[in-house]
Amino acid sequence: MMPGEKFSGDPAATNRVIGLPADGAHSTAAAWSVRPPNPFSATHHDHLPNSPSNPMSSSALLSLGRKDLGEPVVVIHHLSKQYTVPGSDEVVRALNDIHLALDSEIHPILRGEFVILRGPSGGGKTSLLNILGTIDNATSGTIEILGERITEHSSDTYLSDLRLRRIGFVFQSFNLLATMSALENVELPMTIRGKLSAKARRARALELLTLVGLQDRVAHLPSELSGGEQQRVTIARALANDPELLLLDEPTGDLDTKNTVDIMDLLLRINHERRTTCVMVTHNPDVECYADRLLYLQDGRFVKQVINEMQVPLVLEDYQAYLKLRDQAPPVAVEGETAEGRAAR
Numbered sequence: 001m002m003p004g005e006k007f008s009g010d011p012a013a014t015n016r017v018i019g020l021p022a023d024g025a026h027s028t029a030a031a032w033s034v035r036p037p038n039p040f041s042a043t044h045h046d047h048l049p050n051s052p053s054n055p056m057s058s059s060a061l062l063s064l065g066r067k068d069l070g071e072p073v074v075v076i077h078h079l080s081k082q083y084t085v086p087g088s089d090e091v092v093r094a095l096n097d098i099h100l101a102l103d104s105e106i107h108p109i110l111r112g113e114f115v116i117l118r119g120p121s122g123g124g125k126t127s128l129l130n131i132l133g134t135i136d137n138a139t140s141g142t143i144e145i146l147g148e149r150i151t152e153h154s155s156d157t158y159l160s161d162l163r164l165r166r167i168g169f170v171f172q173s174f175n176l177l178a179t180m181s182a183l184e185n186v187e188l189p190m191t192i193r194g195k196l197s198a199k200a201r202r203a204r205a206l207e208l209l210t211l212v213g214l215q216d217r218v219a220h221l222p223s224e225l226s227g228g229e230q231q232r233v234t235i236a237r238a239l240a241n242d243p244e245l246l247l248l249d250e251p252t253g254d255l256d257t258k259n260t261v262d263i264m265d266l267l268l269r270i271n272h273e274r275r276t277t278c279v280m281v282t283h284n285p286d287v288e289c290y291a292d293r294l295l296y297l298q299d300g301r302f303v304k305q306v307i308n309e310m311q312v313p314l315v316l317e318d319y320q321a322y323l324k325l326r327d328q329a330p331p332v333a334v335e336g337e338t339a340e341g342r343a344a345r
């Protein structure tokens with residue numbers, strides 16, 4: 001169980017927090033909402049006493065500045081995904097008629113937007129991210145990524161070229177090549193693309209490792225780096241070919257609090273300074289404050305959208321103090337739950 005989930009715990013509480021209808025029915029306009037940027041607001045943690053009223057420091061806020069969102073870069077038309085389980089007739093419906101277009105209640109993802117995908121386990125988040133990244137096919141429906149229409153007829157060559165040129169991937173497991181240094185790992189996508197000279201590749205890899213604060217670790221192998229450092233190398237590598245779209249699946253999932261905040265701050269900077277569109281899956285509700293928009297997926301459908309008026313970075317000391325309080329708080333009683341069930345949470 002993820003740190004954020006441990007706190008809210010019971011499914012009923014989780015549903016209340018994220019406002020999912022109990023039956024997973026289609027969303028309605030009434031379910032959409034705009035939330036203030038305070039990540040410790042009552043909406044989130046209403047049963048926890050003494051949570052910091054406002055974790056944002058004025059300096060962090062000031063340095064962010066405003067950003068303008070551009071044209072739609074992720075458009076989805078009636079997308080469904082079914083998996084067949086090998087050796088059985090069972091069909092799993094992972095995504096059910098997802099529609100994110102100009103004529104839908106939820107508008108497409110815009111250039112420069114930071115969108116976080118949330119929702120219960122099995123809701124379809126990773127399936128959707130994989131299809132957006134063109135590393136998996138939809139069963140039906142189409143997507144347009146950065147103006148390029150993807151259909152079942154799109155060739156593997158076309159898709160791999162699209163990924164290499166325009167999309168960066170960051171996953172929970174870092175997927176770095178163990179025998180290559182940090183610098184070589186970051187150079188790799190540029191080498192595969194074949195546009196830059198060896199000297200230019202090296203210079204750019206160095207520049208990216210500096211951006212993520214690892215200029216002193218360039219020669220280290222992944223095994224010689226901490227988890228947070230490895231994730232930063234992964235982010236530098238994802239930026240190697242200057243992608244317009246960054247897809248992130250639980251990028252802070254294996255990290256402690258400090259590294260979680262560091263990585264989220266880094267992503268926020270990239271989002272603002274490079275105008276990179278970010279679509280991120282996470283189970284951690286505490287990082288929702290980094291998004292412009294939250295989309296909640298349940299049973300393969302969008303069931304809720306929340307607009308954050310302003311992206312707000314967490315302040316580490318306040319967040320750590322808050323987590324300490326949270327861990328000391330008695331478990332929230334859940335209707336119908338046994339003592340064993342509570343203990344297991």
Ligand SMILES: Nc1ncnc2c1ncn2[C@@H]1O[C@H](COP(=O)(O)OP(=O)(O)OP(=O)(O)O)[C@@H](O)[C@H]1O
Pocket residue numbers: 083084085092093094119120121122123124125126127128
């Ligand atoms: N390769 C697969 N074969 C069969 N079923 C799959 C496969 N991948 C995912 N599923 C099923 O599809 C549904 C959606 O899974 P998905 O991983 O997209 O959900 P998720 O929201 O990312 O879940 P989690 O938060 O636990 O990672 C689940 O019921 C899952 O069991």
